[in-house]
Amino acid sequence: MKLQESVTFNPQQVQQLKKLVAQGEGLTLEFKRKAAFPEKIVREMIALANTKGGILLVGIGDDLTIPGLKHPEDESHVIKQALKKCKPALVYKEEYIPVGNARTVIQYEIPESNRKPHYIFHSEDNKECFVRVEDKSIKASREVREIAKRAQHKKDIRFNYGEYEHLLMQYLDANNTITLKKFIEISGLKKFYASKKLVLLVLADVLRVAPNERGDIYSRI
Structure with a gap:
């Protein structure tokens, strides 16, 4: 997956990010503060792909603040490793959005999949599937x-x-x-x-x- 990284601070891009965050989480929008639990992020990505698609932002607080990430490359790496457990493989676009003070938000755009349903495999005989309901991702029946x-x-x-x-x-x-x-x-x-x-x-x-x-x-x- 090709990384599309913004190498410089772009005020217009940050303004668009702020407008997006101000909407709050919903059916097609999810926030994570960081990738401390990358499998949870993959679960959200799967849910979006299995439903209507959407955007997942890493580096956003629950209170809608934008603290960003100090080491986005590290966060991106652990997410990519966790995504290897997803089958069929997810299609997504990753973008770095510098927000100032040497901090960056990672934006993942996930289209609605034409290969539904996607699963996260914990082992060969243990897999889970998720869908999006309002602003939550739930296990699919x-x-x-x-x-x-x-x-x-x-x-x-x-x-x-x-x-x-x-x-x-x-x-x-x-x-x-x-x-x-x-x-x-x-x-x-x-x-x-x-x-x-x-x-x-x-x-x-x-x-x-x-x-x-x-x-x-x-x-x-």
């Missing part, structure tokens, strides 16, 4: 991972509107939202089949899903 993977290649999604789909729509008419656990409870379906039906209905643009670590929330579109 099996259903959200499957939706992310298949949504990139979907054409005409067909499904049978049968007994269980009718039951689901009746429930949503009365309650607005449902979880996989609740759908299993009201339908009597095994988890595999209930999950498959919800995923298919999201891909068919009948339902939308809001990822949630305590149970994804499904609603009608």
